[in-house]
Amino acid sequence: MTGWQGSGYNGPNPGGGAGRSSDEEETAIHQTTPPAAPGWPPQTPPPLSQPPAGQPQTPAWGQPAAPQTGGWGQPPSAPGTAPMGWPGAPGAPAGGYGAQPFVTPPKKNKVPLIIAAIVVVLVVLGGGIYYVYDSFGSGDSSGSSSASEVVKGYLEALSNGNADMALSFSNDQPASKEFLSSDVLKKQIAEWPISDIRILNEDKTMESIGRADVHVAAKFGDKNSDATIHVKKDGGKWQLAHAAVKLDLSSLSSSENAARKTMTVFGKEISEESAIYVFPGFLDLGSTSPYVSVTNSKPLLLDAVEGYSASAYLQPKFALNDSGTKTITKLLDAAYGSCSSSRSLVPPGPCPVKISDRDLVDGTVTWSPPDMSAVKIGDLDEYRMEVRISGEVHYDVSGQGRNGGTKRGTLTSYVTGTTADVSGEQVKIKFN
Known part of the structure; x- marks a missing residue:
């Protein structure tokens, strides 16, 4: 064919x-x-x-x-x-191209898809693990899911004497933790137990920008306290702005107040410190002088941690304590009482009294025990660490007169300008 x-x-x-x-x-x-075919047009098959x-x-x-x-x-x-x-197939021009080979389409590389799937699985698993870890707690404040829970958890940590837990409720850690140990905290709550913790309100108006205000109340010992504490979101978690109070002591170190230079906090001298950090509550303030007591005129309660700065100035008030009063009284009794053992017009020290009546014969005088009921021990002078003493001391006195016979009378000694120096370990009475 x-x-x-x-x-x-x-x-x-x-x-x-x-x-x-x-x-x-x-x-x-x-x-x-x-x-x-000659004469015929090409045939169409x-x-x-x-x-x-x-x-x-x-x-x-x-x-x-x-x-x-x-x-x-x-x-x-x-x-x-x-x-x-x-x-x-015939019909192609001579020297034409042959049939094209059948090309098998390339297989798609599935490695990127596998890697992407693994990454998705890891992300999902990681999120689940984080959620479980965050929900059930990590040993600190990370499990707190609301601003109110942070504030309540912080106060509960304080009430339990757990200093580390209390500090974990804020990312802003204090420069010094000398007075932020659990030992110090337990001393605080032993004096002023923290109880009756109540969340009164939570203002979420600024929650969209990571801010919230929590109104909370609690009792520190027998003192009721309430404040609106600012809470912020840091790293997706609610945190207190500060978990400790910064006490500014700069005014104390620069002062000429002698009493302030003797001040101690929980038994430690702070005269060289510019600031210290403490938890709110009881402060054990004292003095290197055993005769002086120190109190803070404004106690550090919830309002001390409510702001974003959480700083305060220590406002100490110094006073002569019971030990100081008793010591001064004893020294005065001894000094004025020593006169009674003498028969002289001018008894030797420490008797601060003398008789100026020249009608009495020296060496024949009898002194009664002193009446000290009118003597008053004054307030502490903080700048001098001295206590002023004032009043009157009375004696019944008798002696032989120069003209014969016995003379009797009452001697009154006016106490003026007398002070007691309480700056050291021993009280020193200075008579005028």
């Missing part, structure tokens, strides 16, 4: 094109151009049966093959190239 190119259709071959008989293939090999969908159609005899779009993943065939599935 030499008159028709590619006559007969055998269906798709394993390579994806239409099959043909061996005779046709041989003819296509030995005949490159068809013979023309009858239509071939349509190949299955997706297969290229057979071109007419002597006509160049039309460019065809290749299958999935295959570029279009070049002009003059046999369509896909028709290898070696």
Whole structure:
């Protein structure tokens, strides 16, 4: 069969094109151009049966093959190239391109997808672990989910004497923790137990910018206290602005007040300190002098930690204590009482009294015990660490007169300008 190119259709071959008989293939090999019929126009071959969908159609005899779009993943065939599935088909110009090979589409790299899936799983697991850790607590304040819980947890930590826990409710740690130990805190609550902790209100107006105000009340010993404490969000968690109170001592160290230079806090001298940090509550203020007591004129309660600064000035008040009063009284009794053991007009020290009546014979005088009921011990002079003493001391006195006989009378000694120095370990009485 030499008159028709590619006559007969055998269906798709394993390579994806239409099959043909061996005779046709041989003819296509030995005949490159068809013979023309003289005087007649070229004949149009009858239509071939349509190949299955997706297969290229057979071109007419002597006509160049039309460019065809290749299958999935295959570029279009070049002009003059046999369509896909028709290898070696006649009709292509001599020296034309052969059939295009079938190109297998590249497989997608699944490694990035696997890595992304692993990352998502780790993030989800990490979030779950963090949630569990945050919800059940990590041993500090991180489990607090609201501003009110932070304030209440802080006061409960103070009431339990747990200094480290109390400090964990704020990220702003103090410069010194000398007076912020659990030992010191337990001394505070032993004097003023913290009880009746109540959250009165929580203002969430500024919560969108990480701020909240919590109105809280509590008792420190027998003292009721309430304040509105500012709370802020730090790192997604509610925190107190400060967990300790900064006491400014700069005015004490620069003062000429002698009493302030002797002051102690929980038994430790602070004369060289510019500031100390303490928890709100009882403060054990004292003096290096055993005869002086120190109190803070304004106690440090909840209002000391309500602001964003949490600083305060120590306002100490010094006074002669009971020990000082008793010691001075004893020294005065001894001094004035020593006169009674003398028979002289001018008894030796420490007697501060003398008789100026020249009508009495010296050495014959009898002194009664002194009446000290009118003597008054004054307030402490903080700048001098002295106590002023005033009043009157009375004696019944008798003695031999120069003109004979016995003279009797009452001697009154006025106490003026007398002071007691209480700056040291021993009280020193200074008589005028």
